[in-house]
Amino acid sequence: MNKNLLLPIFTGILLILLSDIFIKDNIKTYRMGYVSKSYSFLLIDNITISDFFAVLFGFKRAKADYLWLDTLMYCGDPKFIKTGYPHTYKKLLRTVCTDTKFQWAYYYGSALLGWYFNYPRETYYILTMGLKELPDFYHLKLHFGMLMYLFGKEKLNPDVLIKQFEDEISRPDHHPLLNIMLGNFYKQIGRYKEAKLTYEKLLLMRDVEKRFIERARNEIEGINSIAGVKK
Amino acid sequence: MRSITNIFSLSKIIFIYWKRNKIFYGFIIAGILFIALSVISTLLGPRIKERILIDMGFASIELIGWISIIFIGAVTIIKNIDNKSIYFYLSKPLSRNELLLGTYLGLCYVLVSLYLLFCFIYFIFLFIVGVKVTSEILLVFFYLFLKLSVILTVGFFFSSYSTSMIASILLTFSSIIIGYLTHGIDYYIRLAEPPLILRFIYKFIQIIFPYMEHYNIIDYLLEVGISNTGLHTLGVTLYTLGYIIFIIGISSRIFSKRDL
Numbered sequence: 001m002n003k004n005l006l007l008p009i010f011t012g013i014l015l016i017l018l019s020d021i022f023i024k025d026n027i028k029t030y031r032m033g034y035v036s037k038s039y040s041f042l043l044i045d046n047i048t049i050s051d052f053f054a055v056l057f058g059f060k061r062a063k064a065d066y067l068w069l070d071t072l073m074y075c076g077d078p079k080f081i082k083t084g085y086p087h088t089y090k091k092l093l094r095t096v097c098t099d100t101k102f103q104w105a106y107y108y109g110s111a112l113l114g115w116y117f118n119y120p121r122e123t124y125y126i127l128t129m130g131l132k133e134l135p136d137f138y139h140l141k142l143h144f145g146m147l148m149y150l151f152g153k154e155k156l157n158p159d160v161l162i163k164q165f166e167d168e169i170s171r172p173d174h175h176p177l178l179n180i181m182l183g184n185f186y187k188q189i190g191r192y193k194e195a196k197l198t199y200e201k202l203l204l205m206r207d208v209e210k211r212f213i214e215r216a217r218n219e220i221e222g223i224n225s226i227a228g229v230k231k
Numbered sequence: 232m233r234s235i236t237n238i239f240s241l242s243k244i245i246f247i248y249w250k251r252n253k254i255f256y257g258f259i260i261a262g263i264l265f266i267a268l269s270v271i272s273t274l275l276g277p278r279i280k281e282r283i284l285i286d287m288g289f290a291s292i293e294l295i296g297w298i299s300i301i302f303i304g305a306v307t308i309i310k311n312i313d314n315k316s317i318y319f320y321l322s323k324p325l326s327r328n329e330l331l332l333g334t335y336l337g338l339c340y341v342l343v344s345l346y347l348l349f350c351f352i353y354f355i356f357l358f359i360v361g362v363k364v365t366s367e368i369l370l371v372f373f374y375l376f377l378k379l380s381v382i383l384t385v386g387f388f389f390s391s392y393s394t395s396m397i398a399s400i401l402l403t404f405s406s407i408i409i410g411y412l413t414h415g416i417d418y419y420i421r422l423a424e425p426p427l428i429l430r431f432i433y434k435f436i437q438i439i440f441p442y443m444e445h446y447n448i449i450d451y452l453l454e455v456g457i458s459n460t461g462l463h464t465l466g467v468t469l470y471t472l473g474y475i476i477f478i479i480g481i482s483s484r485i486f487s488k489r490d491l
Contacts, residue, residue: 007483012477015469016438020315022466023445024459030451056411058447062290065283069275101454104279 051098064099071095073106075112088113089122095127102135106130110143120151128164137177141168145181149188158189169201176212177200183219196223237325238333245337246344255341258299265291270356286415288356289371289449292349296379301407302477303341304386305399307334308486312394317491327487335387335479342383346376357462367452370460377471378446382407384478385441391482392489406440413437414444441474 054063071091074080092109096102106126112124118217124147131139148161165182168174179202197218203209249255269287273280311317311334321328350372357364387402393399413436420433444469452460 005480005487008476012473012475012480015437015476017473019466019473022462022469024463024466027448027460030455056415057373058411058443058449059290059293061282061453065272065276065279065286068279069283072276085312092460101450108278117405124303171435176277197242219242231282 002070028201051094055098059144060099061102063094064102064105067091067095067098068102068105068109071109075116085117088117089119091128096126099127100133103130103134103139106134106137107143108189110140110147110197114143114150120147121145124161131164135171136173138178141165141175144168144183145178148185149181158185161185168199176205176208179205180212180215180219183216187219187223190219192223192226196220199223232323234326237273238336241320241325241330241333243341245307245334246340249307249337249341250344254302255345255427258295258302258345259348262292262295262299262345262353264355265295266349266352270360275358280360284357284360284362285368285453286450288353289375292346292353293375294376296346296347296375297382297407300342300379300383301344301386301400301403303401304383305339305390305393305398307338308385308390309393309396309399312491321491328483330388331391331483331486332479335384338383339380339389346364346379367457370457371449371452373445373464374448374467377442377467381443381446381471381474385410388478388482392485407443409436410441410443412440413440417444426466438477442470445470455471 051063051067054060063172071088074091075085075088080086092105092113095105095109099105106129109124110123110130113119113126122141127140127144127147130137131144134140144164146160148158148165162182162185165178165185168180169178179198183195183198183202186198187194199219202212203218266288269284272287273283274338276283308317308331311320317330321327325333357368382403385406386399389399389402389406393402396398415432417437420430448460448463448467
């Protein structure tokens with residue numbers, strides 16, 4: 001047996017074992033978190049084996065892009081106007097389950113579902129999932145506020161929505177528009193005290209644009225003028 | 232010294248052989264079409280065209296890289312035996328190990344030339360669409376190159392002992408799939424904390440099959456960023472080098488005993 005031939009084998013094994021020292025676990029398991037999360041997509045009825053393999057082989061983002069484009073194609077097809085685009089939610093859910101950090105799919109998808117096709121409950125689920133995955137993506141919070149404003153009273157449970165919004169507002173870096181939206185919603189459902197408090201919180205915030213401050217002051221004045229809330 | 236000259240001379244011959252092969256041009260055309268398709272798909276999603284171009288572009292390069300490298304790596308030695316050119320090489324003052332290393336080096340040239348060409352075309356498309364080439368994108372390219380090198384090595388290994396091209400391609404493909412699945416086992420082993428013997432068996436599998444998940448860093452890089460990846464990149468580069476040396480070492484042992 002040629003001993004020279006054993007040298008590369010042992011050198012190789014040594015290098016492989018040595019590489020473990022430098023390889024970081026958080027990076028190594030980063031995608032695995034996705035894969036395990038993405039197993040949840042097996043719960044969706046129309047999941048295919050190709051989605052699973054795409055995630056497994058590292059084509060997660062490309063596959064999610066493809067699914068998103070497919071969703072857009074579906075939403076742009078005029079033959080589903082009469083039926084009200086019933087598969088939009090499933091297609092969107094499949095997209096965001098394949099890539100759970102696909103921020104624009106949450107953003108545009110929730111707009112499509114909520115404002116165009118009128119599916120408030122499904123929009124709520126998509127936005128809740130999006131906010132859980134991307135807590136710093138404030139665009140979703142604005143959509144959440146919009147959803148609350150449009151459907152909160154009639155079709156969704158206002159308390160659940162308010163809690164979500166209060167949680168967002170308790171974050172120090174939240175967008176001031178969220179205060180305006182929550183205040184408006186409180187006003188809409190007749191809870192003027194909470195509305196006033198929400199606007200006042202905005203006035204205490206630092207580095208807020210002038211237009212938001214003016215808006216909050218006007219709203220507080222409006223509430224003060226309503227009987228029962230005035231001191 | 233003579234040995235190194237032999238290896239380099241043979242590698243040039245292998246590179247020229249593939250350069251003159253029609254299949255090589257087929258791969259180039261397919262690669263250009265794949266990348267062009269990723270650019271066309273940006274028209275369908277104009278608001279996220281940057282993301283689509285980056286994701287689809289990488290996927291295209293990886294996919295065509297897989298196909299071409301598995302094919303080139305897994306058939307070269309078998310083809311050389313089939314068309315009897317291997318006997319011509321061995322009739323010269325050239326040992327079997329030199330033949331093997333020279334062939335592998337030649338295939339590395341093919342990989343580098345194909346990869347650089349695809350990257351160049353991709354960068355042109357990125358420039359046309361107006362997407363800025365960031366350090367994250369460059370690092371993803373580096374990882375992709377390491378991944379393709381490992382795939383080439385696995386293909387080459389099966390080519391060194393298999394007698395059928397189809398078997399060699401299928402075995403390469405299967406090994407790569409096992410390489411991807413190893414990560415899943417790794418994840419659940421961490422959760423389950425099995426006995427030491429099972430961990431040892433798992434480590435053995437991890438050494439034998441390529442740990443492909445090391446190279447799937449695109450998600451991390453594009454979502455978290457390049458920071459904290461320096462040492463990881465060093466580790467993955469070491470792993471790739473180690474794996475290539477290990478597999479080439481085994482190939483040499485097998486090839487030196489093979490009946491030709």
